[in-house]
Structures are given as C-alpha cells and as structure tokens.
Amino acid sequence: MSSSELPSRRLAAALRDSINSGALAQGMKLPSERSLSDEHGVARNTAREAVRLLTEEGLVVAIHGKGVFVREKYRLARSPERLTRAARAAEKGAFLGDAETNQFTPTVEVEVRVEEADAETAVILGIDEGNEVLVRERVMSADGHPIQLATSRLPRTLTEGTAIEQADTGPGGSYARLEEAGHVLGHFSETVGARMPTPEEASLLQLTAGTPIIVVRRVAFDREGVVVEVNDMRLSGDRYELAYEFPAD
Amino acid sequence: MSSSELPSRRLAAALRDSINSGALAQGMKLPSERSLSDEHGVARNTAREAVRLLTEEGLVVAIHGKGVFVREKYRLARSPERLTRAARAAEKGAFLGDAETNQFTPTVEVEVRVEEADAETAVILGIDEGNEVLVRERVMSADGHPIQLATSRLPRTLTEGTAIEQADTGPGGSYARLEEAGHVLGHFSETVGARMPTPEEASLLQLTAGTPIIVVRRVAFDREGVVVEVNDMRLSGDRYELAYEFPAD
DNA sequence: AAGTGGTCTAGACCACTAC
DNA sequence: TAGTGGTCTAGACCACTTT
Missing domain, CATH: 1.10.10.10 (Winged helix-like DNA-binding domain superfamily/Winged helix DNA-binding domain)
Structure with missing residues (x-):
C-alpha cells in the first residue's frame, strides 16, 4: 500500500x-x-x-x-461453559475442561503459599488488610508450551483444612472443594484487558517480541454474593481466545 | 531485579x-x-x-x-449490561451506554457501504458467498480520542429500507431497528483476543508503540438462533477493559 | 567455516519542541 | 538557538545454527 x-x-x-x-x-x-x-x-x-x-x-x-x-498463527478456542457446575461434577477444573474441548495435553505447575492481604486484595475479597490469604500460583501448559499464568487468592478462612491448600486440589478443582465446604458458587465476574508482558511474563510464557498478553481478573461469588476467590490470569495473546455468551435482555 | x-x-x-x-x-x-x-x-x-x-x-x-x-495508565470500564434491551429502550446504543456509565463525550464517524459476502462472512452470516452484505465501519471516540474501531456486517435482506443503511441509525441504534423489523434479538456471542495493531490501526487509534489492541468479534442472534449481525471491534488496549458476568451453572 | 541474527560504537544529519 | 528524539551510516565483534 x-x-x-x-x-x-x-x-x-x-x-x-x-x-x-x-x-x-x-x-x-x-x-x-x-x-x-x-x-x-x-x-x-x-x-x-x-x-x-x-x-x-x-x-x-x-x-x-x-x-x-x-509468523504462524496459533489459536486455542476457549469454551464459554468452562466453569459450569456440570463440568466440575464431571471432575474437571476449568483448565482441564479447556484441554478437553481443545484437545491438548495439559500440565500444571502449582505453588501454594499464605500471604497477608494487601490493600487491593482486602477490598476485593471483602476482608481486612493484613488478614491471611491463600495464594495459588500456577503455570499452565498445553502440550508442553506454557500458555497461561494464574494467581488465585482466597480468604484463608475458607481454605484452612481443605485440599485447596494442597498443590493438587483433587477432582473438580478448588471450586468443587469450596462447594463441599458449603460455599456454593453463585456467579462469576470477569474483566478482560490486554497489555505487553513484563520481561518475567514474557520469559515464563516463552513469548516472542510483538506478542501481547490477555489479562483476565475473575471474581467468584457464592450464592449470597460473597466473594470467595479472585483469580488473576495472564494468557498468551497468540494462543488464546476467550468466548462469552450472553442473552439480549 | x-x-x-x-x-x-x-x-x-x-x-x-x-x-x-x-x-x-x-x-x-x-x-x-x-x-x-x-x-x-x-x-x-x-x-x-x-x-x-x-x-x-x-x-x-x-x-x-x-x-x-x-507512561500514565488509562482505563475505561465497560458495563456488562451494555447490550440489554432496557438500554436500547432508553434510546441508547452500546457505545452511548459506555459513554454514560463512564462519563465521556462520545463521537462516532460512520461509513456505510454494500459489499458482496466473502467466504468467511458468508459462513458466519449463514448466507451464500456473493450475496449482498451491509457494512458499517465506525470510528468511535471518547472526548475526541479514538478508542474503538468497529466493522458490522449484516445480510442486506435485513437492512434494506431501514435506517440501518443510514449513517445515523436513530434512537437505540441498529439493534433497535432490527427488532422493529421483526428480528427480535435472542443472544450475543463474543470472542476476545489480543494482538499488535497494524500500522493503519495504530494510526487510526493514535496508539503509541507498546500498545496492543483488544479484538472482539460479536455475533448477534435473533430468538430463532439466526445470525443477524457480525461486529468486529478493535479496542485500544490501554483505554479499554471488558466486563462479563455469568452464572455458576 | 560460513551464514544468520544480536549488540555496540562513533558520528552525522533531520524533525520537532521550547524558549 | 538549544535540546530532544528519529533515522541513517559503516564498521566491528559476539552468539547461535548449519554444513
């Protein structure tokens, strides 16, 4: 041109x-x-x-x-039904559901730790600053390629004594464990943005120059409208695509 | 570090x-x-x-x-209720709703034309390749800053003789006109990705280096499940954030 | 060893902004 | 006019891949 x-x-x-x-x-x-x-x-x-x-x-x-x-174009579709209770009952967490609908072999590295809530986290989780928060950091890979980083934070009061504090949370994942503990999930809220990766993110996700990341913050609410989890996800921009569906009214 | x-x-x-x-x-x-x-x-x-x-x-x-x-951080929140029938009844289109919830002055430049459907468009719209398609290209600005490009395509059979073929589609926008013509909207499906802008997109959106764009393809279905519109949106990554909400089951 | 991209140098001139 | 970023040159050496 x-x-x-x-x-x-x-x-x-x-x-x-x-x-x-x-x-x-x-x-x-x-x-x-x-x-x-x-x-x-x-x-x-x-x-x-x-x-x-x-x-x-x-x-x-x-x-x-x-x-x-x-450059060759990649793309992984992502199912909009990835968080349904049906999927969890089928013993699959969100990422494993992705793997099934998109036919890749998933692997996850997990690091679990306890932190004190900073101001931002406290506001979102509706707890006091300094209260204990369970943090789960994950690197998720598809066929060996890291494609997603995720950092979940939950009030420690909800996770103490559950498998959520273990690396392997068991069938259905953290959400299934929360429901077993009486915190039935009501709805999710997600905000989606995009930005360039930090050098650390670029190295973890093995991104080449010119690849942005998709940033998703998912907040999970129980049926009473209480926040039970905040999950900050960073997705490889050239491998991921999110799908949402919603009614006209 | x-x-x-x-x-x-x-x-x-x-x-x-x-x-x-x-x-x-x-x-x-x-x-x-x-x-x-x-x-x-x-x-x-x-x-x-x-x-x-x-x-x-x-x-x-x-x-x-x-x-x-x-760099200074911007961010415009985007309401998840932006496409409800209630909002349309209140005589606002999607972008005008954004403007109201986020308090900026919106301006829109529109270019309308008729095209023949290419293979991809035909598949999505469920029409035959070569059939007429109404194309609406828009540049949307907030307080004079371009923040969104949108290209809508609708089967010409749905738009002929309606205000959708005008630059100004009137109160409630294209979706309100579609419903008046008997095509009551049922649901929307959106896929969201991120990539670096082309030079043309960067210039239209006045993006500085290091700013990715959010790419959204929205497909609108009527109550019978028929596709009535495909809207390809490109959003300035440093100004936009999408919000979605969905139930746990 | 040859070919490729990655980094660095030292200097030149241009284009834009401020005073 | 002075200061700033933007582009270009000609050359050097390094690091990685392939033969």
Whole structure:
C-alpha cells in the first residue's frame, strides 16, 4: 500500500506487502538482513530497523542464527461453559475442561503459599488488610508450551483444612472443594484487558517480541454474593481466545 | 531485579527499577538519551536501545522533541449490561451506554457501504458467498480520542429500507431497528483476543508503540438462533477493559 | 567455516519542541 | 538557538545454527 518516505519504512512496507499478498507465506524465511541491505542499498542497521518494525507488529519472528520467518498463527478456542457446575461434577477444573474441548495435553505447575492481604486484595475479597490469604500460583501448559499464568487468592478462612491448600486440589478443582465446604458458587465476574508482558511474563510464557498478553481478573461469588476467590490470569495473546455468551435482555 | 550482562539490558533494568519503585513516577521525564549515554558510558544508540526496550513493554512513551516519559495508565470500564434491551429502550446504543456509565463525550464517524459476502462472512452470516452484505465501519471516540474501531456486517435482506443503511441509525441504534423489523434479538456471542495493531490501526487509534489492541468479534442472534449481525471491534488496549458476568451453572 | 541474527560504537544529519 | 528524539551510516565483534 502506502510507501512512506523513509528507507526503513519503505523496506518494511515492501516486506509487509509480500507477506499480506501471500508471496511470503506463513513459516517462510525472509531474505537475510545482509542481503536486504545489499539489494536495497541501505546500511544493515536500516534493514534491521525494517525487520524490527515487522517484529513489533507481530508479523515475523526472528530466530538467532537461523533467520527471520513469517509468523504462524496459533489459536486455542476457549469454551464459554468452562466453569459450569456440570463440568466440575464431571471432575474437571476449568483448565482441564479447556484441554478437553481443545484437545491438548495439559500440565500444571502449582505453588501454594499464605500471604497477608494487601490493600487491593482486602477490598476485593471483602476482608481486612493484613488478614491471611491463600495464594495459588500456577503455570499452565498445553502440550508442553506454557500458555497461561494464574494467581488465585482466597480468604484463608475458607481454605484452612481443605485440599485447596494442597498443590493438587483433587477432582473438580478448588471450586468443587469450596462447594463441599458449603460455599456454593453463585456467579462469576470477569474483566478482560490486554497489555505487553513484563520481561518475567514474557520469559515464563516463552513469548516472542510483538506478542501481547490477555489479562483476565475473575471474581467468584457464592450464592449470597460473597466473594470467595479472585483469580488473576495472564494468557498468551497468540494462543488464546476467550468466548462469552450472553442473552439480549 | 535481575541485571543482565548486556549494557543495554542493564540500563533498561535500572530504569525499569526506578519506575517500578516509584522513583520515576507516572508522567515524569526520563533523562535524555544523550545524558544517559554520557552517564553510563555507552554510545547513544545503546542508551536508545534501552529506552526502546521499555517502550516495547509499554512502560514509557517517547515524544519527539520533548523527551521520554513514564507512561500514565488509562482505563475505561465497560458495563456488562451494555447490550440489554432496557438500554436500547432508553434510546441508547452500546457505545452511548459506555459513554454514560463512564462519563465521556462520545463521537462516532460512520461509513456505510454494500459489499458482496466473502467466504468467511458468508459462513458466519449463514448466507451464500456473493450475496449482498451491509457494512458499517465506525470510528468511535471518547472526548475526541479514538478508542474503538468497529466493522458490522449484516445480510442486506435485513437492512434494506431501514435506517440501518443510514449513517445515523436513530434512537437505540441498529439493534433497535432490527427488532422493529421483526428480528427480535435472542443472544450475543463474543470472542476476545489480543494482538499488535497494524500500522493503519495504530494510526487510526493514535496508539503509541507498546500498545496492543483488544479484538472482539460479536455475533448477534435473533430468538430463532439466526445470525443477524457480525461486529468486529478493535479496542485500544490501554483505554479499554471488558466486563462479563455469568452464572455458576 | 560460513551464514544468520544480536549488540555496540562513533558520528552525522533531520524533525520537532521550547524558549 | 538549544535540546530532544528519529533515522541513517559503516564498521566491528559476539552468539547461535548449519554444513
């Protein structure tokens, strides 16, 4: 389309057009930076700048020592019914339900600890600052690729003596244990945003440059409207897609 | 925290720590690239590289001729009740409802045209490829800042002769017109993802580097389960947050 | 060993902002 | 005019991958 005036932009636009037109298909290797700089009569750093622009757009991925490749698109659908009681009765937690509907092999690393509630957490959970909170940090992977980080916080008063304080919460997951303890779930509220990952998140999720993360905060309420859990999730933007369904009135 | 071995990474880590610790608060100006390079004994390009890393993380924003500033966080909440019939009866469309709950002044630019359905659109709308589709492209702004792009597609058979084919669809918006024409809405389905913007999207939404977009595809069904509209929305990632609510069973 | 991307240098000039 | 970020050059060396 539009070829800007600057050499780096012109080169980037040319490469972008080749990709969008299909001349450079997914997975194909771009010319090396040195050959781009030769053929277009610019310094190598200028060719590099052009490639960097495409990298930031998420159009290409550079692999050290190998080359720059047109990015392949992934996507995992996510079921909107992932949190139903029926699914929990079938002994599946939310992530395991995802795995089943999308046919990947799930693995989860868990770290459990007890913290004192900071101001924000206290407000959300409706407890006092400094009260004990059970924190479950998880790294979830699909076929060995980490695709989701999740940090759940629950008032310690709800979890003491239950399997929620164990790494393995048992069939149906934390929500099933909460219901057994008398805290029947009523509804969930989710807020969804997007941002660039911190270096730590990028490394944990093995994200390449130009990949944002989807940030979801899910709040679980029991039937009395009391908050029982806050779950902060960070999802790999190129692998995940959320699905929601709601009535017209 | 961790200071990598490379000069650019070390500088970036130092600046990142200053920001996270609050020593460099939101809106504050970083030292100029030239003074960073002097003080840390690196070439200007190396200092620049450090700043670029922070820019890609969305931590800072560079303004030509002025300096580099710690990014300020925006956020617009979005009501989960934005699509209820009650809201439409109150003569508000979805975006106007957002405006009211979040107290900004909304403006919308609209472009309406008729297209022939491509393969993907045909499948979603349940019509034949090549059939006429009404396309409404909108740029929505809050207080003059563009924050959302939306492209709606409806089967032409549903819109011919209605105000949906006008730039101004009237009170309650397209959905109200559809219901008047006998297509009572049943439910909505939304899929949510995130990616980096194309240069065109970045320019339309006035996005700075390091800002992803939230991509939402909403499909509207009538009470018989027939698809009446597909709406592809692209939201500025640093200004928007979606809210969803759903029952536990 | 050859090829590729990653980082760094030292310097130049341009474009924008402020005074 | 001075200060700032934006782009470009020409070259060097490093780190990783492939043959």
